Amino acid sequence: MIDITSGQFIIGWIIFAVVICPLQFVVAAPYGRHTSSKWGPLVNSKLGWVVMELVSLVAFGYAFWSAGSWSQVSLILAALFAAHYVHRSLIYPFMTRTGKKRMPLLIVLFAIGFNVVNGYINGDFLGAHGELYPTEYLTRWNSIAGLILFFVGAAINVWSDYYLISLRKTTEPGVYVIPSKGPFRWLSSPNLVGEMIEWIGFAVLCWSLPALAFAVWTITNLAPRAWHHHKWYRKQFPDYPTDRKVFIPGVV
Ligand code: NDP
Numbered sequence: 001m002i003d004i005t006s007g008q009f010i011i012g013w014i015i016f017a018v019v020i021c022p023l024q025f026v027v028a029a030p031y032g033r034h035t036s037s038k039w040g041p042l043v044n045s046k047l048g049w050v051v052m053e054l055v056s057l058v059a060f061g062y063a064f065w066s067a068g069s070w071s072q073v074s075l076i077l078a079a080l081f082a083a084h085y086v087h088r089s090l091i092y093p094f095m096t097r098t099g100k101k102r103m104p105l106l107i108v109l110f111a112i113g114f115n116v117v118n119g120y121i122n123g124d125f126l127g128a129h130g131e132l133y134p135t136e137y138l139t140r141w142n143s144i145a146g147l148i149l150f151f152v153g154a155a156i157n158v159w160s161d162y163y164l165i166s167l168r169k170t171t172e173p174g175v176y177v178i179p180s181k182g183p184f185r186w187l188s189s190p191n192l193v194g195e196m197i198e199w200i201g202f203a204v205l206c207w208s209l210p211a212l213a214f215a216v217w218t219i220t221n222l223a224p225r226a227w228h229h230h231k232w233y234r235k236q237f238p239d240y241p242t243d244r245k246v247f248i249p250g251v252v
Contacts, residue, residue, distance in 0.1 A: 004117060005063075005124045010209045013117065017213075017220045024224035031103040033176065033232060039104035046093045048108045053089035056115035057082060060123035067127030074126040074133040077206055080150060081122060084198070087158075095165055099173025118217055121210035129208075146205025153201055156183060156194030164191065178237050185241075186249035188230040192222040193247060223247070 002009060028034040031045070064070065064078050126133075137143055160183060167177050183190035196219050203215040230246045245252055 005121055005128075005210075007209060010121060010213050013121075014213045014216050017217045021220035021224065024221065025227060028228040028232075029107060029221070029225060031107050034228060035101065035103055037104075039106050041105045042102035043105050043108060045098050045101040045103045046096065048103045048105075049093035049096075050089055052108045052111035052115060053085060053093075055112050056119035057085040057089055059116045059119035060085065063120045063123030064127035067124050069130045070127050071130030071133045071135075073135060073137045074130045076138075077133065077202075078123070078126050080202065080205075081126075084154065085119075092161065095162070097165055097168035097173055101173060114217060114221075118210070118214045122206075122208075122214055125208050125210045126206070132208075142204050142207050146201045146203070146207075149201025150198055150205060151201070153194045153196070153198030157191050157198055158194075160184070160189075160191035160194055176236065178233070178240060183249075184244075186245060188233055188244050188246060189226040192226040192229070196222050 004010075004013075030036040030039050031048075035042075035045075060078070060081055070078070138147075163181060163184070164179060167179060168175070183194075187193055196215075199211075199215040199218040203211040205211075226246050230244070233240050233244075243250075
């Protein structure tokens with residue numbers, strides 16, 4: 001049987017993410033505004049989000065508790081991961097105004113695979129290596145830098161997601177408008193950029209191969225999606241601001 005927590009597997013897992021990334025620039029993952037019925041059976045979007053994100057929390061929690069060698073600090077790191085996924089799986093999907101929108105079952109299955117592996121390897125590492133995270137760990141440079149990146153990224157992500165959701169208050173589900181407030185003045189999808197910053201921060205904070213793998217998977221998923229969203233806005237809205245960028249304000 002394959003040991004998915006071994007260093008060899010995780011390095012292969014990182015390489016796999018990098019290898020399939022260019023494909024995601026060619027084909028936009030078909031959910032949200034890019035959803036399509038060409039990808040087989042469809043399921044309700046909200047249900048899809050709950051299932052595909054909840055498995056990460058379950059895999060992470062199971063691996064963490066069953067490893068049984070955590071410290072107070074690794075428990076704090078685990079709580080950060082868990083807090084993100086409680087929000088993403090049990091709160092966020094019910095706040096979206098997507099009506100009866102559907103997404104391909106295939107996307108849900110892909111996301112389950114991605115989330116189970118990333119959740120499990122991160123839970124196992126934090127649960128099994130409490131000795132790497134003594135109390136003074138939180139005063140190290142990487143902990144401080146990682147925590148700042150994690151919280152700044154999470155704040156940008158959550159604010160931007162709820163701002164986008166609020167745009168639907170006065171419109172029908174499925175209708176899109178040009179976002180204009182906060183970081184949307186500079187970037188097309190600050191919610192996605194915020195999520196990338198958040199998990200880069202988590203990788204710097206944990207300083208582990210599994211956390212690096214999760215950051216790489218997040219970037220290789222969300223960078224192409226942010227790029228497709230940007231192209232979509234420009235095509236959809238002739239008056240879309242020309243100075244808005246994809247990744248770094250004013251640069252690219
Ligand atoms: P989107 O920006 O595509 O959509 C977010 C929500 O806002 C959806 O409900 C969407 O509706 C709505 N919306 C988006 N743009 C507009 C607009 N211009 N006008 C009105 N409503 C709008 O985000 P994603 O669906 O791609 O991702 C949602 C969250 O999940 C993000 O925080 C993202 O970072 C995270 N995520 C994380 C991943 C990871 O690998 N860690 C992978 C995928 C997502 P609709 O669905 O109808 O388009």
